[in-house]
Amino acid sequence: MKSILNKAVLTLGTLFMAFELSAQTEGASGSNIFIYTLVGIAVILFFGMLINVADNLIGIEAKQNNIDVEEGGLALIPGFKHLFGGKVADYTANAPVTILRRGHDILLEGEASGAVKVASGVTRYAVQPPNFRGLQPIPKMTVEVGASVKAGDQIFFDKQMPDVAFVTPVSGEVIELNRGAKRAITEIVILADKKQEYRTFNQPDYKTADRETILNFMKESGGWSLLRQRPYNTIPNPEVTPRDIFVSTFDSAPLAPDSAVIVAGQEAAFQAGIDVLARLTDGQVHLGLDGRGETAPPAAFTEASNASKRYFKGKHPVGNVGVQIHHTAPVGGNDVVWVLGVQEVITLGKLFQEGRFDASRVVALAGAELQIPHYVRTYPGANVGELLKGNLKQDHVRYISGDVLSGEQKTPNGYLNFYDDQLTVIKEGDYYEMFGWLLPLSPRPTISNTFPNFLFPKVKFEADTNTHGEKRAFVVTNAYEQVMPMDVYPQQIMKSILVNDIERMEGLGILELVEEDVALCEFVCVSKQPLQQILRQGLETMREQG
Amino acid sequence: MKKALLNFFERIEPDKAKSPLLHTAYDAFFTFAFTPNTVTAKGVHIRDGMDLKRTMVTVVVALQLLYVFGTYNIGNQHFHALGMYTGTFEAIHLKIFYGLVKILPIFVVTHLVGLGVEFYYAAKKGHAVEEGFLVSGALIPLIMPPDIPLWILSIAIIFAVVIGKEAFGGTGMNILNIALLARVFVFFAYPTYISGDEVWIAGIEKVGAGAYAGQEYGGIYGILDSIFGAFGWATFGEGKQAVVDGFTGATPLGLAAKGGWAAVTEHYSVSDMWWGHIPGSIGETSKPLVLIGALMLILTKVADWRIMVSAVVGFVLCGLMVNGIAPDTFGPETAGVFKFMAVPWYYHFYMGSFFFAMAFMATDPVTAASTATGKWIYGFFIGFIGLIIRVLNPAYPEGWMLAILFMNVFAPLIDHYVFEANVKRRAKRQVALAKARVEAAPASATTVTAE
Numbered sequence: 001m002k003s004i005l006n007k008a009v010l011t012l013g014t015l016f017m018a019f020e021l022s023a024q025t026e027g028a029s030g031s032n033i034f035i036y037t038l039v040g041i042a043v044i045l046f047f048g049m050l051i052n053v054a055d056n057l058i059g060i061e062a063k064q065n066n067i068d069v070e071e072g073g074l075a076l077i078p079g080f081k082h083l084f085g086g087k088v089a090d091y092t093a094n095a096p097v098t099i100l101r102r103g104h105d106i107l108l109e110g111e112a113s114g115a116v117k118v119a120s121g122v123t124r125y126a127v128q129p130p131n132f133r134g135l136q137p138i139p140k141m142t143v144e145v146g147a148s149v150k151a152g153d154q155i156f157f158d159k160q161m162p163d164v165a166f167v168t169p170v171s172g173e174v175i176e177l178n179r180g181a182k183r184a185i186t187e188i189v190i191l192a193d194k195k196q197e198y199r200t201f202n203q204p205d206y207k208t209a210d211r212e213t214i215l216n217f218m219k220e221s222g223g224w225s226l227l228r229q230r231p232y233n234t235i236p237n238p239e240v241t242p243r244d245i246f247v248s249t250f251d252s253a254p255l256a257p258d259s260a261v262i263v264a265g266q267e268a269a270f271q272a273g274i275d276v277l278a279r280l281t282d283g284q285v286h287l288g289l290d291g292r293g294e295t296a297p298p299a300a301f302t303e304a305s306n307a308s309k310r311y312f313k314g315k316h317p318v319g320n321v322g323v324q325i326h327h328t329a330p331v332g333g334n335d336v337v338w339v340l341g342v343q344e345v346i347t348l349g350k351l352f353q354e355g356r357f358d359a360s361r362v363v364a365l366a367g368a369e370l371q372i373p374h375y376v377r378t379y380p381g382a383n384v385g386e387l388l389k390g391n392l393k394q395d396h397v398r399y400i401s402g403d404v405l406s407g408e409q410k411t412p413n414g415y416l417n418f419y420d421d422q423l424t425v426i427k428e429g430d431y432y433e434m435f436g437w438l439l440p441l442s443p444r445p446t447i448s449n450t451f452p453n454f455l456f457p458k459v460k461f462e463a464d465t466n467t468h469g470e471k472r473a474f475v476v477t478n479a480y481e482q483v484m485p486m487d488v489y490p491q492q493i494m495k496s497i498l499v500n501d502i503e504r505m506e507g508l509g510i511l512e513l514v515e516e517d518v519a520l521c522e523f524v525c526v527s528k529q530p531l532q533q534i535l536r537q538g539l540e541t542m543r544e545q546g
Numbered sequence: 547m548k549k550a551l552l553n554f555f556e557r558i559e560p561d562k563a564k565s566p567l568l569h570t571a572y573d574a575f576f577t578f579a580f581t582p583n584t585v586t587a588k589g590v591h592i593r594d595g596m597d598l599k600r601t602m603v604t605v606v607v608a609l610q611l612l613y614v615f616g617t618y619n620i621g622n623q624h625f626h627a628l629g630m631y632t633g634t635f636e637a638i639h640l641k642i643f644y645g646l647v648k649i650l651p652i653f654v655v656t657h658l659v660g661l662g663v664e665f666y667y668a669a670k671k672g673h674a675v676e677e678g679f680l681v682s683g684a685l686i687p688l689i690m691p692p693d694i695p696l697w698i699l700s701i702a703i704i705f706a707v708v709i710g711k712e713a714f715g716g717t718g719m720n721i722l723n724i725a726l727l728a729r730v731f732v733f734f735a736y737p738t739y740i741s742g743d744e745v746w747i748a749g750i751e752k753v754g755a756g757a758y759a760g761q762e763y764g765g766i767y768g769i770l771d772s773i774f775g776a777f778g779w780a781t782f783g784e785g786k787q788a789v790v791d792g793f794t795g796a797t798p799l800g801l802a803a804k805g806g807w808a809a810v811t812e813h814y815s816v817s818d819m820w821w822g823h824i825p826g827s828i829g830e831t832s833k834p835l836v837l838i839g840a841l842m843l844i845l846t847k848v849a850d851w852r853i854m855v856s857a858v859v860g861f862v863l864c865g866l867m868v869n870g871i872a873p874d875t876f877g878p879e880t881a882g883v884f885k886f887m888a889v890p891w892y893y894h895f896y897m898g899s900f901f902f903a904m905a906f907m908a909t910d911p912v913t914a915a916s917t918a919t920g921k922w923i924y925g926f927f928i929g930f931i932g933l934i935i936r937v938l939n940p941a942y943p944e945g946w947m948l949a950i951l952f953m954n955v956f957a958p959l960i961d962h963y964v965f966e967a968n969v970k971r972r973a974k975r976q977v978a979l980a981k982a983r984v985e986a987a988p989a990s991a992t993t994v995t996a997e
Contacts, residue, residue, distance in 0.1 A: 106592070243983075283983070332976040404591045426592065429585050434548050436581030437599035448596035449846045450604050465585040469597020470577065470674055473718030476601060477916040478850055487972075489917060492965055507969035522590045526598055527718070532589040 091296035092311040095289065098327045100314030100485040104520060106254040106445045107460040108404070110425075112364035112373045116261060119363075119378035122386040125170045126187040126415035127155060130180075132225060134234030134543075136160060137184035141177070148173045152199035152222060152357035155188055164238060167222030169359035169379045171197040187415060192379075198356035206276045206352045214279055218348075222357045225418070226344040230325065230337050231511035232539055242338040244283035244329060247274070249301040249342055250290035252319030253403035253516075257364035257421055259290070259342050260298045261375055266346045267300040273349030277340070278306040288312050288324035314485060322517040326486045331512050343421055363387070363416065367425035368462040369397045380419075385412035387423060398465050400424040405519035406532065429466025437469065444468065447482060447524050472527040480521040488512065490521045494531055497538030502545055510538055551579065567669040574665065574675035598717075602680040604848045605906065608839035609684050612829035612902075615822060617645035619832070620692045623747045623825050628760045629790035634823075637780040643770055644782075648748050649828060651696055652687045659700045660686075663707045667716065678717030678724070678912075679707070685725035685906060688829025689899075689947075691740055692748035694732070698739055702731040722954045723913045726947050733947070741942055743796040746825035750795060758789045797826050798897040799936065799943040806876070806885025807893060819896040830899035840905030849909035852918060853925035857904045860929025865891025868937050886937050898936065903946030904929070908953075915957040917964040924960055928953050 088097050129139050139156040143149060149172065154165040168190055176189035201221045204213045218224045219238060229236035236242065250259050263270055277285045287304060290297045291311030302309070310328055312318045321339045331337055340348070343361040350358045359380050366373045371391050378387065384399050400407040402420045410416075416423060433442070445461045446453050453459070480490040488509045496504040515532040522531040555576050560568040577599075586593060621641025622634075631637040660679045668675045690699065706728035711720045732740045739745060744752065749761035763771070763785035771781040794801070794813055801809040814824050822832025830836070843849035872887035873880070894900065908914065908928050915924035928949050935945030942948075 329979055330972075330975065332972060333980075335976075398585075398591060400591055407591065409591065424591075430583045432548075432552060432580040432583045434551070434580055437597055438603060444595040445592065446595040448594065448600075450600060450848065451595055463592040465591050466581070467584045467586055467593050468581060468595045469593070469599065470582060470584070472598045472676055473716065475598055475678075475718040475912055477911045477914070478847070478918070479596075481918065482847075487968070489965060489968060491916060492961075504965075504969075507972065508965060509968075509972055519590055523592065524594045524596070526594075526596050526601055528593060528597065530589045 088291060088311070088313060089294060089296075091302070092289075092291050095302075095309045095311050097291055097311040097313065098324075099291075100312065100318050100323070100327075102481070102483060102485040103252075103315030103318060104447050104483045104524070105252070105315045106404070106463070106523070107458070108254045108426075108445070109368035109460045109462050110366050110370055110373045111255055112257060112366045112375050114374050116362055116375040116377050119376040119382065119387055121389050122378055122382045123192055124175075124189055124383045124386065124415075125168075125172075125192055125379055125381040126178075126189045126383070127166065127168055127381055128187050128415060128417065129156065129166075129185050131418040132158075132166065132235050133228075134232065137182060139166070139185060141185070141188075143174050143188075145174050145177055149190065150197045150199040151359070152201070154222070156185075158235075161235075161238065164219045164224045164235070165222055166225050167357055169357065169381060189415075198358065201351075201355045201357075203352050203355040206272070206279060211279055214276065218351075221351055223348055223351050226340060226348050227338050228340070228419070230322065230331050230339055230514070232543055233339075233514040234543075236336070236338055240336050242281045242283070243335045245277045245281050245285045245338045245340070246288065246321050246325050246328070247277075247285065247307075247340050247342065247345055248288040248319055248321040248324055249297065250288070250292075250319045251403075251422075252292075252316035253405060253422075254316070255364065255366035255373075255422065255424055256319070256403055257362060257366075257375065259301070262342050262362045262421070263298050263300045263346070266349075267298075269346045269349035269353060270300050270342070271304055271306075271349065272353050273340075273345035273347075274304050274307050276348055276352050277338075277345070281338070283329075284308045286310065286324070286328050288319070288321065288328075290319070292318070317483075317517060317520055318485065320516055322512060322514055323485055326512055330509075332509070341419060341421070344419070361421055363420075364422045365391065365425075366422060367397075367400075369393050369425045369427055378416075381415045381417075384410045384414050384416060384423065387416070388412070388425065392425065396428050397425050398428050400426070404463065405523055406516040427462065427464040429464030431466065433466070447479070467528055469526075469528050471529065474527055474529065476526040479524045479526055483520045483524055484518075486512065486517070490518055490531070493538070494529070494534050497534050497541070500541065502541065505538055505542065510535070510542060514539070555579070566672070567665065570669035570675060571665050574668070577674065599677050599680070601848055602677045604846050605681045605843065606684045608842045608848075609688065609829070609906070611835040611838060612688055612832065613649075615832045615835050616688060616828040617649050618642055619822060620645035620648050620748050620828065622823060624749050624760070626823075627747050627750050627758070627789045627793050627795070628787050630787070631780070639774065640780055640782060644749070645692075647766055648692045649687060652690060652692075652694065652699060652828075655696045655699055656686050656703060657683045659703045660707055663704060663712070667712045671716070673716075676717035678711065678720075681910075682706070682724040682728075686728050688902075689725060689729050689827045690732070691745045692828055693745060694739060698732055698736050699728075702728040702735075705731045718912055720912055721958075722951055723907055723910050726907055726951055730947055730951060733942070743794060743800055745795070746797055746827075747795045750789060758793060758795075760785050760787045760789065762786050795825060797943075798824055802886050802889055802897060803940070803943040804882040804885075806882070807889045809885075810889075810897065816893075816896060827899060830902040833896070833901055836901040836905055840901065843905060843909065849905065850911070850914070850921055852921040853909045853914055853928075854904050856922045856925030857908055857929035857932075860926035860931075861894070861900060861904075861933055862891060862929075864930045864933040865894050868933070883938060883940065886943075889937075894933065894936070898944050899946060900929075900932070903932070903950060907946065907950050913954040913957060915960045915964075917961055919967075920957065920960040920964045924953055924957055927956075 129135055135158040139158050141156045143155045149155065149168050151169055151171045152167050155168050156166050157164060170190055170192045172190045172192040174188060175191045177185065178187040180186040204217050206214055215238060225235065227236050251257065274285055285307040287301060287307045287309045289301055289309055289311045291313035296302055312324055317323050325331060325337060347359050360377055361380060363376050363378055365376060365387060369392060371393055376387065399410045399412060401410050401417045401423060402408060403422055404424055404426060407424060408417060443461055445463055474491055477491065484490055493505060493508045493510050496508065513535060515535060518531045518535050525531060560572055562569040618641055621644035624644055625631045625641060631640065660683050664675055664679050686703065706724045710722050710724050710727040714720050750758050751761055753759045763782040767782045774781045798810045798814055798819055801813060818824055820833050824831050840854060844851045868887045869891050873884050876885055908925060915921050931952060932945035932949035935948050936943060939945065
């Protein structure tokens with residue numbers, strides 16, 4: 001890189017010198033100012049060149065003596081990353097760092113804080129087959145309404161993968177089987193026991209057992225449902241060995257839970273989970289570490305063994321595993337990688353340590369419409385209304401399982417999605433705003449400099465669900481690029497999805513994306529286009545085409 | 547007050563099925579007054595406060611100074627030609643009102659015709675009125691000569707909106723810049739109204755071979771006179787005054803094409819050209835005000851700075867080139883084009899509408915290249931080709947309109963190759979990655995700065 005830069009500087013310098021000389025000889029029609037300008041540029045370039053050469057010599061010298069130029073501050077000219085990339089904190093000393101310039105942190109009121117409480121009032125939990133992407137819409141049930149189950153008991157399987165069990169995270173009685181469009185099963189509701197009972201498995205020793213045994217145990221015990229596969233974000237096919245496994249240890253989405261809270265007390269389980277994963281792939285387990293803060297992330301992450309670690313610094317979506325994959329070892333062609341969240345790794349670790357499916361997880365109850373945003377410990381699929389009971393400021397709100405960008409809207413009678421560890425509550429925005437497009441009367445998050453927001457980067461907002469405008473054709477072309485820290489052209493991908501140009505979609509990298517990666521683009525979209533929906537449509541097309 | 551207005555709007559809402567055109571117009575005005583109360587459905591739950599209306603209106607706001615100055619300059623040029631009120635602030639009320647009488651009909655007709663077409667198509671296609679014409683409608687009056695007949699203007703706008711935009715599917719789908727399309731229509735269909743020496747100064751009539759006189763002031767001017775007279779201010783009077791000796795209605799570019807820089811400075815000083823006290827299209831003449839608008843667009847990120855910067859680069863490079871090949875000395879027989887070529891490159895900034903075209907026309911996000919790389923190339927060629935047309939084209943001593951429309955056509959091709967490069971880069975990276983896996987090299991501790 002540096003040598004190319006040097007060459008460019010040298011060539012340019014020579015060119016300008018030649019230009020300047022020729023201008024002097026024929027200079028009659030030109031003016032003196034022009035010549036002086038060129039002479040000035042040439043002089044600057046000449047000295048720039050001298051410094052550059054000197055800089056390079058220092059670099060070579062340092063290399064021969066095995067001195068890290070960056071470390072020792074030996075360079076005469078600061079590199080691009082020193083000028084624009086921002087400073088990397090000291091704790092990243094030994095791991096590689098990726099600094100992302102693009103992105104945007106949406107700062108919202110209502111961040112969860114404090115100690116993790118046990119969610120006591122929740123009685124109903126649901127397993128929702130649509131949470132597991134890639135299954136047939138009507139799975140084969142193995143329990144009936146009225147049956148009593150223990151945590152870890154199989155409740156359904158998919159007809160394409162009959163040996164993969166989907167299990168219940170809680171013990172209790174199956175009380176409802178809710179169906180959606182085309183009679184697809186959407187919720188299997190379980191009335192939980194006061195005291196949880198677990199089905200016990202004979203877990204293999206993950207350090208010595210062969211891969212086959214580990215795989216079979218995961219399929220039988222529900223561990224398989226913790227995995228997701230990229231591309232497509234589906235439940236992985238057991239017959240395909242992943243190239244790598246990626247775990248992002250932090251979440252940069254608005255109001256996302258702090259992973260230090262999640263992992264506190266679960267360090268051993270996390271390490272066990274990583275060890276299991278390392279047995280499942282021929283490649284590596286990659287941990288994406290949080291390089292944004294002043295202090296190092298928890299030791300459970302930074303000192304995890306059996307995994308390759310990389311720090312990421314930047315703004316949202318830097319915590320998205322898709323972005324981290326893109327900057328570590330991108331997916332493409334026939335590559336398949338698996339991804340897990342921190343909580344899934346912990347559950348997997350416990351499964352192998354204790355031989356039971358203990359899916360309890362920390363969930364952040366967040367949002368400006370909550371009286372006390374806080375953390376609770378509960379199980380996947382907890383009832384939304386029961387989780388939030390007595391904690392709402394008012395009724396006219398939206399319940400979101402997940403974050404405000406890529407989460408799913410729920411009713412108070414709905415249930416938290418399986419992989420989500422965040423429940424966000426924000427105001428509904430069904431009001432008219434007079435000349436709202438011209439004069440913003442209420443503060444709102446935006447990346448646009450036509451609002452005064454850019455002057456106050458630290459202000460937190462109480463966002464609502466108003467669309468702030470109507471849907472239009474794609475007009476503005478540089479909005480997505482400001483927030484997309486990947487080498488893709490989101491707008492062009494969306495357009496090729498809309499015209500069903502499969503070759504172009506794949507060529508431009510649709511396989512590297514899932515909904516959450518374009519969620520921020522959708523947020524900033526001036527034309528209010530539904531990018532996540534379009535992307536999913538494209539991914540489904542790709543998947544059908546095989 | 548807000549409540550009352552909302553109630554009023556609800557009461558007058560026409561039936562959508564019975565009168566679609568009326569409902570469309572109603573909807574357009576309603577969404578103009580109030581941002582709709584729609585909430586997000588699927589996908590993201592919160593949306594950025596920015597929408598297309600706001601994007602467009604930012605451009606319109608950036609153009610306002612040009613409207614003010616353009617109005618003044620119409621009157622100023624008119625009275626200058628007559629040798630009256632030559633001071634900048636002398637009889638400023640006459641100049642402004644004279645300009646208003648000229649510019650208001652153009653503005654009103656532009657919007658009536660343009661929005662009429664938009665409303666009609668929106669009703670016919672059953673979608674909301676899109677705000678594309680907000681900007682086109684603000685730009686078109688600024689790039690017309692002050693005396694443009696309103697019927698020509700109307701035809702040009704109908705042509706631009708129907709053929710240029712609606713035929714392609716409406717706002718966001720057009721290939722060519724709508725405002726420039728309206729102008730290029732006038733340029734090719736009614737060339738005598740938009741090129742040559744006699745069109746750039748309002749209200750000057752030819753009364754014989756080489757003899758010009760000011761227009762007669764009647765009608766509205768009479769009414770204005772009675773008001774001004776009451777205040778004891780200067781009045782328009784009768785009119786029909788002969789123009790001053792040595793008058794030229796030519797723009798600096800027109801002069802430069804004939805006699806080079808010497809011919810330009812004979813009539814206009816450099817500072818007049820910079821501040822905009824020269825004949826030309828209504829809104830393009832004042833460079834500082836255009837640059838203020840451009841700066842506003844850059845700061846709000848509504849227009850892309852890459853296009854502007856690379857257009858300047860292309861402009862300067864091409865300017866240096868034509869300077870380089872220009873002859874050193876001129877005889878009396880030397881053709882005007884050689885003298886034009888010898889105009890120092892930096893003086894080209896003072897003449898014509900380069901800044902206006904660069905800031906407001908080239909950066910149109912719909913018709914420009916959409917990728918960052920593409921924008922550099924696109925802008926560069928606009929600057930480069932535009933100057934070639936300006937200097938070397940004998941028929942029309944200004945190049946931006948044609949250069950931008952030309953590059954509009956090429957923008958999709960530029961983007962295509964940028965995308966192809968991305969596809970190739972991606973494929974190559976995958977191969978390299980696979981190779982690295984085979985060699986199984988351990989990851990080294992490096993710091994990467996990425997996008």
